[in-house]
Amino acid sequence: MTLLSVKDLYVTFRTESGIVEAVRGVSFDLGRERLGIVGESGSGKTMTGRSVLRLIRPPGRIDAVEMTFDGIDLLKISERQMRALRGKRIAMVMQDPKYSLNPVMRVGEQLTEGLRRRDGLRGAELHRKAIAALEAVQIRDPERVLRAYPHELSGGMGQRVMIAMMLIPQPDLLIADEPTSALDVTVQAEVLSILDGLVRDRGMGLIFISHDLRLVGRFCDRVLVMYKGRVVEELEAKHLMQAQHPYTQGLLNCLPRIGGDRGPLPGLDRAAAWAG
Amino acid sequence: MALIEIDNLSVTFDAGDRYVHAVQGVSLTVHARESFGLVGESGSGKSTILRAICGLAPISGGAIRIDGKPLQTPRGFDFARRVQMVFQDPYASLHPRHTIDRTLAEPLAIHRIGDTDRRVVQALRDVGLDPSFRFRYPHQLSGGQRQRVAIARALMLEPEILLLDEPTSALDASVQAETLNLLSRLRAERGLTFLMVSHDLAVIDHMCDRILVMQHGRAVEELDRDQLAAGAMKTGYARTLFNASADRMLDG
Numbered sequence A: 001m002t003l004l005s006v007k008d009l010y011v012t013f014r015t016e017s018g019i020v021e022a023v024r025g026v027s028f029d030l031g032r033e034r035l036g037i038v039g040e041s042g043s044g045k046t047m048t049g050r051s052v053l054r055l056i057r058p059p060g061r062i063d064a065v066e067m068t069f070d071g072i073d074l075l076k077i078s079e080r081q082m083r084a085l086r087g088k089r090i091a092m093v094m095q096d097p098k099y100s101l102n103p104v105m106r107v108g109e110q111l112t113e114g115l116r117r118r119d120g121l122r123g124a125e126l127h128r129k130a131i132a133a134l135e136a137v138q139i140r141d142p143e144r145v146l147r148a149y150p151h152e153l154s155g156g157m158g159q160r161v162m163i164a165m166m167l168i169p170q171p172d173l174l175i176a177d178e179p180t181s182a183l184d185v186t187v188q189a190e191v192l193s194i195l196d197g198l199v200r201d202r203g204m205g206l207i208f209i210s211h212d213l214r215l216v217g218r219f220c221d222r223v224l225v226m227y228k229g230r231v232v233e234e235l236e237a238k239h240l241m242q243a244q245h246p247y248t249q250g251l252l253n254c255l256p257r258i259g260g261d262r263g264p265l266p267g268l269d270r271a272a273a274w275a276g
Numbered sequence B: 001m002a003l004i005e006i007d008n009l010s011v012t013f014d015a016g017d018r019y020v021h022a023v024q025g026v027s028l029t030v031h032a033r034e035s036f037g038l039v040g041e042s043g044s045g046k047s048t049i050l051r052a053i054c055g056l057a058p059i060s061g062g063a064i065r066i067d068g069k070p071l072q073t074p075r076g077f078d079f080a081r082r083v084q085m086v087f088q089d090p091y092a093s094l095h096p097r098h099t100i101d102r103t104l105a106e107p108l109a110i111h112r113i114g115d116t117d118r119r120v121v122q123a124l125r126d127v128g129l130d131p132s133f134r135f136r137y138p139h140q141l142s143g144g145q146r147q148r149v150a151i152a153r154a155l156m157l158e159p160e161i162l163l164l165d166e167p168t169s170a171l172d173a174s175v176q177a178e179t180l181n182l183l184s185r186l187r188a189e190r191g192l193t194f195l196m197v198s199h200d201l202a203v204i205d206h207m208c209d210r211i212l213v214m215q216h217g218r219a220v221e222e223l224d225r226d227q228l229a230a231g232a233m234k235t236g237y238a239r240t241l242f243n244a245s246a247d248r249m250l251d252g
Helices: A045-052 A079-085 A107-111 A113-117 A123-136 A142-147 A155-167 A185-202 A213-219 A237-242 A246-253 B046-053 B076-082 B100-110 B116-126 B131-135 B143-155 B173-190 B201-207 B225-229 B236-244
Strands: A004-015 A018-030 A034-038 A060-063 A066-069 A090-093 A173-177 A205-210 A222-227 A230-236 B002-014 B019-031 B035-039 B059-066 B083-086 B161-165 B193-198 B210-215 B218-224
Touching: A004 A045, A018 A045, A018 A222, A018 A230, A034 A045, A034 A185, A034 A213, A045 A066, A045 A090, A045 A173, A045 A205, A090 A155, A107 A113, A107 A123, A107 A142, A107 A155, A113 A123, A123 A142, A123 A155, A155 A173, A155 A185, A173 A185, A185 A205, A185 A213, A185 B236, A205 A213, A213 A222, A213 A237, A213 A246, A222 A237, A222 A246, A230 A237, A230 A246, A237 A246, A246 B173, B002 B046, B002 B193, B019 B046, B019 B059, B019 B193, B019 B210, B035 B046, B035 B201, B046 B059, B046 B161, B046 B193, B076 B083, B076 B100, B083 B143, B100 B116, B100 B131, B100 B143, B116 B131, B116 B143, B143 B173, B161 B173, B173 B201, B193 B201, B201 B225, B210 B225, B210 B236, B218 B225, B218 B236
Parallel strands: A034 A205, A034 A222, A090 A173, A173 A205, B019 B218, B035 B193, B035 B210, B083 B161, B161 B193
Antiparallel strands: A004 A018, A004 A060, A004 A066, A222 A230, B002 B019, B002 B059, B210 B218
């Protein structure tokens, strides 16, 4: 079943030095599965994710032939209707906890803001839910974290707080923008298994945006490889090592490997014509 | 003889109501021209060891010796000539209101080394940047270019030891490859000694001859490169790290 359908998506910014096309004709369908979007900085992967939530500020604009979520035309609905979807049905975990958490609000307050305002929860019930949400992302001392300000948390902790916050309303679609890049490998594995469980048990759809091709290859069902705003290759994650496109191959080859030879790592050929 | 000797080092931070034991009784030796890696998760104390060497963390026990001599406190000019550090985040470690020229010329001015013009231009060339970058500000550079500037700055005084604190973890994969290649080339050309910190076992394996795995401020296991490649670790924690390492993921 298709949860999200995107056809021919363009994100353009009108700037003083002309029009910048951040996303150029991206199309994909997402079921209740894990879709990875991979690319380097500036490839348009984050903009693609944000477009789904219409989180592109002017002068940026979104154009698409189709962008439908669960039968709802995301291009047509009002801002008010869009707000009702955000968080509750489509949630996004932002990249950097340093900038995405409110620095002057205790973690507990911002974590439970939705529960208080949307669900009207109070007191012990609220506290219990907040603790449970933090425990679900493997935070060991949730009581301390609830009382802490974001600057008192490490990057990995902040990232987990954001994931916990986004998962509380049990969204149908989660867009995770580099959710694990600030995490240690073992914590990363834990967070991935949490996300994995949600896709499997609750049938959540997941868009996993990352620059780490190997991680995406291991974790996702399907992978879109983006370069300069375009999808250059779409493939089943399990066939990642057989990638045909030179850009995908370049991304794979420039990573060091344990036990690999220690000669210079191959660079990435960015001059090629497929950048088009 | 070992160039860097760390003997039973402990670092304790006073956090007001309690003490945080960031590093507890860690010993290691790095030989001249060797590349030594420290791996572990956040909070394992690996960066704190580098900071303790530079005098940026309070040493509560043990000793650090460079070339057999205990370090002076404060570290002083001689230390800066021999040991330099490259920090993790090139967005935070360069002064946002100083031009690249000023950043690179400052160590020369402090140490009263002349010939600034030629040295700054040469330093940019050495790290693969065009001399036209000289009068730009950090915000006009990409992350990879900034990290090249940070490396150039560390090399201005021609040190023999570079302390590298996650030098590529803020960079894209392809830019990481370029930066690692640059560091390898500079080490070969100048006979540098590296003490490098990373959470990425594959990066450490690519760059280092020997590694020390750390957890909760303690040394867990020391491995050489062959042992790592063969997966011949003895402790459960080192094995967990090895198994969770991203580059193992596609082999599974």
